[in-house]
Amino acid sequence: MSKIAGRKSRRLVCLIYLPILAALAAISLFLQPGVYGGLVQGHIMIVSSSGAFSSVNFKATAPATWHWTRPRSITYEQVAAKVFSEKESSVQIDLLKSRWTTADQSGPLDESSLRLVLFQGQQISDTDVDLNAGIRAFMHFLDQLKDGSLPGPRHHTYTTQKPIQGSFNHFSGGSNYGLFGLFGWLLLWPVYLLLPSGASSHAGLTPRWAFVLTLAFVALVDAVAIGVAHLFSPSGISEAMEFVIGMTNLPTYLILGDRAVFSPLGYAFGAIAWATIVSIFVLLRRPGERNPEES
Numbered sequence: 001m002s003k004i005a006g007r008k009s010r011r012l013v014c015l016i017y018l019p020i021l022a023a024l025a026a027i028s029l030f031l032q033p034g035v036y037g038g039l040v041q042g043h044i045m046i047v048s049s050s051g052a053f054s055s056v057n058f059k060a061t062a063p064a065t066w067h068w069t070r071p072r073s074i075t076y077e078q079v080a081a082k083v084f085s086e087k088e089s090s091v092q093i094d095l096l097k098s099r100w101t102t103a104d105q106s107g108p109l110d111e112s113s114l115r116l117v118l119f120q121g122q123q124i125s126d127t128d129v130d131l132n133a134g135i136r137a138f139m140h141f142l143d144q145l146k147d148g149s150l151p152g153p154r155h156h157t158y159t160t161q162k163p164i165q166g167s168f169n170h171f172s173g174g175s176n177y178g179l180f181g182l183f184g185w186l187l188l189w190p191v192y193l194l195l196p197s198g199a200s201s202h203a204g205l206t207p208r209w210a211f212v213l214t215l216a217f218v219a220l221v222d223a224v225a226i227g228v229a230h231l232f233s234p235s236g237i238s239e240a241m242e243f244v245i246g247m248t249n250l251p252t253y254l255i256l257g258d259r260a261v262f263s264p265l266g267y268a269f270g271a272i273a274w275a276t277i278v279s280i281f282v283l284l285r286r287p288g289e290r291n292p293e294e295s
Contacts, residue, residue, distance in 0.1 A: 013280055013283060013284065014284075017188075017189065017192075017280075018280070020185060021182075021185055021186070024178065024181050024182040024185050025182055025255060027178045027181070027182075028176060028178035028179050028181070028182045028255055029254070029255055031068070031069045031070070031178060032069060032070035032176045032178055033066075033067065033068050033069060033070075033176070033177055033178050034066070034067065034070070034174055034175045034176045034177040034178065035064045035065065035066055035067070035174045035175050035177070036064060036065070036067050036070060036071055036074075036172055036173065036174030036175075037061070037062050037063055037064035037065070037074075037172070037173060037174055038060075038061070038062035038071075038074035038076065038153060038170070038171065038172050038173075039059070039060070039061050039062070039169075039170070039171045039172075039173070040058075040059070040060045040061075040076065040145065040150065040168060040169070040170050040171075041057075041058065041059040041060070041168065041169055042057075042058060042157075042158075042166060042167050042168025042169060043055070043056065043057050043058075043166045043167065043168070044056050044058070044138065044141075044160060044164045044165065044166030044168075045164070045165050045166055046118065046131065046134030046135065046138065046163065046164055047130060047134070047165075048119075048124060048125075048128045048130050048131035048134075049128050049129055049130045049131065050123075050124070050125065050128060052085075052119055052122045052123070052124055052128075052131070053085065054083060054084070054085045054118040054119050055083070055084040055085070056081050056082070056083050056084075056118065056138075056166075057081065057082040057084075058079055058080065058081040058082075058168075059079070059080050059081075060076040060078065060079045060080070060145055061076070061078070062074050062075065062076050062077070064173075064174050070172075070174075070176070071172065072152050073148035073149065073150070073152060074148055074150075074153070074172060075145075075146060075147065075148040076095060076145040076146065077094070077095050077096050077146075078092065078093065078094060078095065079092075079093040079095065079142065079145065080092055080093075081093060083117065083118055083120075085118065085119055085120060085122055086119075086120065086122045087120050089102050089103070089117075089120065090102065090103065091117055093109060093142065094109075095109075095142060095145060095146040096146070098110075100113070100114070100117055102117070109139075109142070110139075111132075111135050111136065111139060114135055114138065114139065115131070115135050118135070118138075119131070130162075130163060133162075133163035134162075134163040134164050136163075137160075137163045137164045138164055141160075141164070150170060151170065152170065152172075153170045153171050153172035154170065157169050158170065179255070179256065182255070183269060186269075186272055186273065186276060187272070189211070189276045189279070189280075190211060190272070190275075190276075193207055193208045193211055193279065194208075205282055206282070207279040207280070207282045207283040208279070210275075210278050210279040210281075210282040211275045211276065211278070211279035212275075214271075214274050214275040214278040214279065215271050215272065215274075215275040218248055218249075218270065218271040218274050218275070219267075219271050221244065221248050222245060222248055222249070222267050222270075222271070225241040225242075225244045225245045225248070226241070226245065228241045229241035229242055229245070242262075245261065245262065246258075246261055248270060248274075249261050249266055249267060249269070249270030249271075250270070251269065251270050251273035251274065251277075252266040252267075252269045252270040252273070255269070255273075256269060
């Protein structure tokens with residue numbers, strides 16, 4: 001009976017737990033379903049051939065919404081801008097309605113009205129080549145915000161050249177809900193090990209004890225490395241300890257990313273992942289006989 005129980009345990013691991021764990025890991029890593037939003041903010045300047053100029057600080061936000069895959073492009077509906085020319089003014093741009101609004105006026109979002117908004121109080125010519133090119137480029141930028149064709153979110157700053165000079169940042173943030181499913185499924189393994197069949201093994205190290213010992217070892221290494229890193233920061237020793245933490249939490253780095261490695265969730269995920277991997281290895285390597293001490 002003990003051999004049958006051992007075979008059933010290994011069959012359960014191979015046919016149910018591991019494939020689902022691999023599928024959830026792939027979903028979390030590649031599809032990343034969840035709730036995501038976006039932010040674009042920056043500064044541009046348009047300078048006319050005659051020397052007139054307009055400086056614009058702008059910010060656009062996209063509220064967090066559900067996506068089955070992490071969005072590579074984000075659409076925006078509203079832009080808040082601060083315009084500095086002869087006069088300083090705040091402008092709200094509604095991209096869906098193609099209209100702009102200031103404190104005392106509003107109008108359609110087209111090149112002619114945008115020219116007046118950006119260069120209010122200045123003498124400008126309708127035939128100014130540099131100014132018209134700058135207005136068209138800014139309109140194109142607004143169209144990119146609206147249809148999601150703006151260069152995608154990243155950590156580094158984007159820069160723009162003439163006819164509009166400036167820079168902007170494009171960020172995306174949110175929650176990868178696939179990770180909740182992965183973490184929840186991962187936690188089912190220690191629950192399984194609490195069952196009598198979950199500890200079945202040949203005499204010696206059982207999967208249950210393999211899980212506990214690995215979990216304790218990884219947690220201890222993390223605690224020591226974190227303590228040493230804080231004690232000797234900043235120095236080469238602290239950098240070495242950060243490398244140790246990264247290695248002990250390699251599953252966290254691979255699935256959650258580098259930012260999560262040095263977080264409480266990252267430490268917990270890494271320790272439980274290693275403990276699960278080691279205990280599954282012990283279960284699959286053992287012939288399936290129950291330890292007499294556990295009978």
